Amino acid sequence: MQWETVIGLEIHTQLATSSKIFSGAATVFGAEPNTQACLVDLGMPGVLPVLNREAVRLAVMFGTAIGAEIRRRSVFDRKNYFYPDLPKGYQISQLEFPIVGPGEVEIILEDGERRIIGVTRAHLEEDAGKSLHEDFHGMTGIDLNRAGTPLLEIVSEPDMRSAVEAVIYAKKIHQIVRYLGVSDGNMQEGSFRCDANVSVRPLGQEELGTRAELKNINSFRFLERAINYEVERQIELIEEGGRVVQETRLYDSDKDETRSMRSKEEANDYRYFPDPDLLPVELDDAFIEDAVADLPEMPDVRRARFEADFGLSQQDAATLTGSRELADYFETAATIGGDTRLSVNWVMGELSAALNKAGLDIASSPVSAGQFGGLIKRMADNTISGKIAKEVFEAMWSGDGSADEIIDARGLKQITDSGAIEAIVDEVIANSPQQVENYRQADAEKQPKMLGFFVGQVMKASKGKANPQQVNELLREKLSG
């Protein structure tokens, strides 16, 4: 039988606020255990929550960016369950009236096909703490620093049909939240977490199969693997006459498998009800206008603009708009440099390689976009050759100054004076009679290759500063003579 996979994702992204969603405690990652858990986060008797404006603003930004409905009135509910990392015995979340209503995002599949993925909703909620299972005499340690960190849970429609599609969608959401600055999206630190609802059904069947919810996935690679494993498991199970049960399954990346979470197997009855400590959130036009005022150009729009304005290929435009920082960098460098092709090649080539080697991201590049543009400009106006530019770039990377400063200080300015170049060419020809003889007797098609020797000699004599194009032309002319 042919099977069709159906996937929906629930993405929890931590919002980039300074303080928690309902308290004034800090949200910095990696603090000593429980030093950022205040009375409200600890659920001490008598404490009360007060909603963080910034969390609301960021949710509105996200909703607007995906063209979703922003609910003028949303309500916080309590989701009741007992767990040691949940201090109050309930999580404050939004069930019936989430802040962000239906929206959609477009993804581009590997074969270039465009696909719309529905976003059912996005709601605000508080994060839980962490359980540390290292051995404390057979006990588990609870760190509540993360408790109360604002989360935006972004719930998709079951619109994806393969693990790869799910990854493309997840990356798309990741790109959007980072573009907006709504979240740092750091997956290692748990700022961006995916749960996948996975089911299979016979191809052509309308009705959805029973789904399993996969949790604990903290990278895009694991998301793909976990879904693939789960799909195979479900198909095998059904083909052997079994039935998929609706349950939560944990992805174990060491064993590359999913397994049933025994502790959560019991039928959960979360007894949601409106949190009486919080009032309905009502947003007026001014709030929404204010939130949307700093909305940056979104990646899809920017990609299209890069294609149109800079004449980039879809592939290059997509790569260069991958993150807001990269797109900003490129755009600044290309604008100052005045040469799109050189900018694309150098940002994706020399710069990327250097960043990779140093393990840095574009935001912490030692060469700023402005400086980089200055380098491109000197290549574009033939002040320096590409080869010299590499030397200049290395010096810039080491902090020796701007491209112009380095070119001046080291005397790297390209020799374009034809008289000066001709003198060097003549000298090289005079000093290499044997090679000149060989060249002149060689077949026409072999000559270009043999020209390399002379070019090399001229460049060596000019310390690399002679304009290569002029050198080539002059040599060809004189040698043929």
Place this chain on the structure above:
Amino acid sequence: MHNNSITQLAEGLRAGDFSSVELTRHYLQRINQLDEGLNSFITITEEQALAQAEAADKKLTAGEGGVLTGIPIAHKDIFCTQGVRTSCGSRMLDNFISPYDATVVERLSDAGVVMLGKTNMDEFAMGSSNETSFYGPVRNPWNLDKVPGGSSGGSAAAVAARLCAAATGTDTGGSIRQPAALCGITGIKPTYGRVSRYGMIAFASSLDQAGPMAASAEDAALMLQAMAGFDQRDSTSMQQPLPDYSATLNESLQGLKVGLPKEYFDEGLDAGVRQSVEQAIEVYTALGAEVREITLPNTGLAVATYYVVAPAECSSNLSRFDGVRGGYRCDNPVDLEDLYKRSRSEGFGEEVKLRILIGAYVLSAGYYDAYYLKAQKLRHLISDDFKQAFEDVDVIMGPASPTTAFGVGEKSDDPVSMYLSDVYTIATNMAGLPGMSIPCAPVGGLPVGLQIIGNYFDEARLLNVAHQFQQQTQWHQQLPEGV
């Protein structure tokens, strides 16, 4: 000294007739002598009280401070007090030393009061007789065989026996007004949102409201002045101007429109209580008030609605008591479930467990709509009754409780009959309205409370209406024998 009003005590302190330390020692001595039989205090904070009194005396000598500076009061043990056990009447919090002060506590401290201690209460404020306390029942100073009412029974008994100049209380379904009525004192439950709930251990968050319990409306006005006002730590705190409650106490009641809901004078009302309340209303007629019968047609639904809404909220509010971060933890838990179940079962008393179960039930899958949602809708109808009524009247009057104080143990085996003792007070909590109880003529040697209900944020009027009555009558000055 203990028969003086707060204003008189404040004058005495300023005149140097006595110091706050002397006044504090006087009350501590009374607690020492009289509370053994009453059990109105859970914790007596003698050392802190004397330190606060000394500080108050310094201020007074320097000519600083306000009317409450140096006045000894008591806090219901539901308010968090930093460094002092805050038990909420429960074994669960018997070892809970609060790391912070409730806003109410902080504000009264800022006003200069001296805290004598923490008063007894029904466990987690769940009860109408003060019999559910882990620290044993409180006795009614008017008759030690009777209950003081609840849940603020300790505060009511302590004020009635003049063991403190005033006390704080909280009211979720009548927990200030009913014990005030049964102990013959003055208590006011302000409008929901008037007094901060921060640091007040939650029972039912959408109903809970703190208020003062005092010997008179005049004293209650001074206390409320210090307790009330906007608090940014409470999302449900109202940003409303705070009137000067003492300034309007003496306004005339000529033309005051008083509504008497016929549903509050039904067959469930004790004949003696009815007579006493009717007599009290005659006093108002004499003061120039226009009295008319009104109807609050959904009154009969209030108790039922309350016993869905309040348990639902409490079942969730009390989930934080899990033996992990503070409070009671069972010995040697074998696993997580054992830790939760034994800590909670051993830490909570019977009534609390019963209400948690009701709450979990009415919110559970398949029952939410029929119970919780239905109750939220009825709450709207109950609330609308008042809205309608206040279009025609300024205040509503009736009994605070259907009977005088009942016997200790009389209703403790029957939760439903206990619940019905709040039949006249619950609806105002559902609507969030302010309500008050003031003493009127006793019946059979036991106090009776006249309930006065006002429109939203109309506390100043309630206090004025109560004060005018107390200018005409002496019921509020009567003291139990031996006090």
Place this chain on the structure above:
Amino acid sequence: MSFDQSEVEKIAHLARLAVSDDEAQHLTADLSRILDLVAVMEKVDTSGVEAMAHPLHMTQRLRTDEVTETDQRDQNQKIAPATEAGLYLVPRVIE
């Protein structure tokens, strides 16, 4: 409406309360009586009535995003039953 004992046990588990057989019997009776009291609600037609979760028609106030709390771990953990290395300890959690 009456409760049966298994239902009481189910809710007790949801609420993480241990209930002995004796207690369960007693609680079943009490809960049934309370549900009888509450049953009066059923008779009222509430179609078209809006649910009321709060007594006042207020909306949520929003807080400025500022860190106002400092580390109070030592004080907060003084009242905790079991801590080590700044962590709260619970019996081992099995996932």
